[in-house]
Amino acid sequence: xxxxxxxxxxxxxxxxxxxxxxxxxxxxxxxxxxxxxxxxxxxxxxxxxxxxxxxxxxxxxxxxxxxxxxxxxxxxxxxxxxxxxxxxxxxxxxxxxxxxxxxxxxxxxxxxxxxxxxxxxxxxxxxxxxxxxxxxxxxxxxxxxxxxxxxxxxxx
Amino acid sequence: xxxxxxxxxxxxxxxxxxxxxxxxxxxxxxxxxxxxxxxxxxxxxxxxxxxxxxxxxxxxxxxxxxxxxxxxxxxxxxxxxxxxxxxxxxxxxxxxxxxxxxxxxxxxxxxxxxxxxxxxxxxxxxxxxxxxxxxxxxxxxxxxxxxxxxxxxxxxxxxxxxxxxxxxxxxxxxxxxxxxxxxxxxxxxxxxxxxxxxxxxxxxxxxxxxxxxxxxxxxxxxxxxxxxxxxxxxxxxxxxxxxxxxxxxxxxxxxxxxxxxxxxxxxxxxxxxxxxxxxxxxxxxxxxxxxxxxxxxxxxxxxx
Numbered sequence: 001x002x003x004x005x006x007x008x009x010x011x012x013x014x015x016x017x018x019x020x021x022x023x024x025x026x027x028x029x030x031x032x033x034x035x036x037x038x039x040x041x042x043x044x045x046x047x048x049x050x051x052x053x054x055x056x057x058x059x060x061x062x063x064x065x066x067x068x069x070x071x072x073x074x075x076x077x078x079x080x081x082x083x084x085x086x087x088x089x090x091x092x093x094x095x096x097x098x099x100x101x102x103x104x105x106x107x108x109x110x111x112x113x114x115x116x117x118x119x120x121x122x123x124x125x126x127x128x129x130x131x132x133x134x135x136x137x138x139x140x141x142x143x144x145x146x147x148x149x150x151x152x153x154x155x156x
Numbered sequence: 157x158x159x160x161x162x163x164x165x166x167x168x169x170x171x172x173x174x175x176x177x178x179x180x181x182x183x184x185x186x187x188x189x190x191x192x193x194x195x196x197x198x199x200x201x202x203x204x205x206x207x208x209x210x211x212x213x214x215x216x217x218x219x220x221x222x223x224x225x226x227x228x229x230x231x232x233x234x235x236x237x238x239x240x241x242x243x244x245x246x247x248x249x250x251x252x253x254x255x256x257x258x259x260x261x262x263x264x265x266x267x268x269x270x271x272x273x274x275x276x277x278x279x280x281x282x283x284x285x286x287x288x289x290x291x292x293x294x295x296x297x298x299x300x301x302x303x304x305x306x307x308x309x310x311x312x313x314x315x316x317x318x319x320x321x322x323x324x325x326x327x328x329x330x331x332x333x334x335x336x337x338x339x340x341x342x343x344x345x346x347x348x349x350x351x352x353x354x355x356x357x358x359x360x361x362x363x364x365x366x367x368x369x370x371x372x373x374x375x376x377x378x379x380x381x382x383x384x385x386x387x388x389x390x391x392x393x394x395x396x397x398x399x400x401x402x403x404x405x406x407x408x409x410x411x412x413x414x415x416x417x418x419x420x421x422x423x424x425x426x427x428x429x430x431x432x433x434x435x436x437x438x439x440x441x442x443x444x445x446x447x448x449x450x451x452x453x454x455x456x457x458x459x460x
Contacts, residue, residue, distance in 0.1 A: 029311060044312035047287040050263060050328045055289065058298055058315040063306055077240070077309045080195070100238060126239055145303060148238055152229040 001041070001060060003048075004031040012040065015072055020086035020120065021112070032060055038067040073118045076129040076146060083120045083127035088112040090120045091131070091138060099128055102140050102147045107133075157182070157349045162357065163342070167391065170425055173446060180445035181345045181352075181452075187224040188215070189231060189242045190250060190277060194284050194309045196241040205236065216418025220280070221250045240307040245273045248343075248389075248443050248450040252336055253277040255414055255457050256385040260285040262331040267320040267374055270297035272304035274336060279310040288313045289330075291320060321369045324376035332383050335374045337367045337399075339390035343452025346445070360392040367399045375407045375460060384409070384458045389451060391442070393428040396454040400424070400440055401433040409458040413439040420447040424456070 004012070009031045016024050029042040043061025052060075064081075065074040074082060083090070091107035098105050099121060110133075113119050118130045121138065129146075131138035159178060168174040189212075191201040198220060205212060210229075215221030236242045253274045258264045260282050269275045269290035278288060290305065290313045292298045298317055305313055320335075340359050341351045371386060378384055386403075388395050403409050411434075414421060424440030426433045443453040 042311050043314075044285055044287060046261070046263070046285065047312065047314055050287060050289070050314075051326070052314065054326050054328070055314065055316045056318045058292075058317050059302055060314050062309060062311045075306070077306060080239075080309065096235060100235070126235065128239075146238070146307075148233055150230070150233050151238075152234045 001032045001034055004033055012072070016082060019072070019089055019117065020082050021088035022082050022084075022086040024082060024085070030061070031064075040064045040066060040072070068118075071118055073141065074120075074130050076142075079120050079130050080127045083122060086120055089114060089117050090122060091133065092122050093128075093138070094123070096123045096128065097151050099131075099138075099140065100142070100148045100151050102142055102144075104140050105138050106136065107138055110136075157352050159345075159352050160355065163352075163355060170391075170393070170442075171422070171444065176446040177444060180449070182349065183346055183445070183449070185246055185346055185451060186449055187227045187231065188245060188247050189222050189224075190245045191220045191222070192240055192243050192276065192280060192308050193220060194280050195239065201236075201241055204241075215247055215250065217416040218250050218254060221245070221247060223247065238307075240309055243273065243276060243304070243308065245277070246451055247448070248453040249273050250277060251416065251441075251443070251453065251455055252334055252385050252387040253281060254416075255455055256332050256334050256383060258282050258286065258288075258332045262286045263328070264288045265323065265330045265333045265374070265377065266290045267323065267333065267335045267370060268292065268338060269315075270294070270301040272301040274334060275301070275313065276304055276308040276310055278334065279305075279308065279312055282312060284310060284312050286312055289316055290314065291316045291318055291323075293317065293319055321373045324373040326377055328377070329379045330377055330382060331379055332385075333374045333378055334385050334387070335370055336387045337370055337395070339363050339367070339388035339395050340392060341389050342391045343389040343443075343445070343454070346451065357394075360390070360394040363390070364394045364398060367395055368402050371399055371403050372406065375403060375409060375458070378460045380460055382460050384460070386456045386458060388454050390454065391444070391452045393425055396442075396456075397424045397426070397428065397433050397437050397440060398431070400456045400458065401437055403458060404434045404436065407460070409460050411436040411439045412457045412459060414441040414455055414457055416441075422447070
């Protein structure tokens, strides 16, 4: 894992602002990346007050997303952080159950969405993650470990 | 499944209501959750969950802990769980992080962290600031720990895979340590009835050997004035008071009294099988299933 420089962190912020028209300040975190998988992690600053070299580390901080052909594919938690303020590349869905089971779905409403972009998927105020918008269909990229096979459906 | 006679006899030497204990040992636990304030405000979560028709009652000692008065759903399969707004956590398991009470500026060690209930709760108490080393020796358990930390949006944690006995060798010293030690689990027979069959005095003694090594390592890696919370889900004095007594005698730590609003705890035992423990062992908390309808637990707050 490598700690990103201020310049590299700013590049990520710029990418996020351009893609999602969001208000984001990543300076309160330390941003890390794994070069092999292009994964990006956010961690609290205080973690780096410790001598990490003497630890057998499995992971640091929260998985934020990964770079995929120049586009940042956010994790569910990354999307929840960005989705609070984003005004672009957002889609609203009604079929939460289908989305969480991992199906591709047709969005209910698109807000300034670009084709072939990872758009933030929302249901009312809940941010459910991201999906790739292709031919007006949301291609589901929810990780297998996050899919729910028997979601509780509430009665209205 | 029946309880072993030897176990009942031992417990009857500690409590005077062993017949009630015998009933509660197999009684299903109340379903309970913790609201994860890292992701949602408490008030918003309550409004939302009540809007779903959930009938919840706040745990008396913790504003973010709730018990279902009437459980209608498999909580782990709800959208709120997926989103990380709630965490399924047993009531007694919420106690050790509250007793440790880590702050935003602390460097914390969680020696045996998986599956992450207490780690995520500590991160929440710390407002996702400071730093936690969440250690788990076993790879298989590491997956659930990392998944739960991720789902709860925790950024202040480093997951490590080390033998808990090796922390004494680190140059980093900790402000607070949670040692929720591996144990025989006689407090959670209702969750794992097999324990009633597999437990023996020998298994408790074997567990206590490891627990002594773990507490020694933990105290050695604690800053002067730092706090260590030792907990188990066992009701056996060999795994509880005997370990704290060992820590007092070897390291000179002090033991602070634990009080929880509206929740009954019993004093630690000071005499067991011919041995007399340090008087301050009384300050430890024994949590019995029959007192609050929870699992059985032992919690001690030690100051170096």
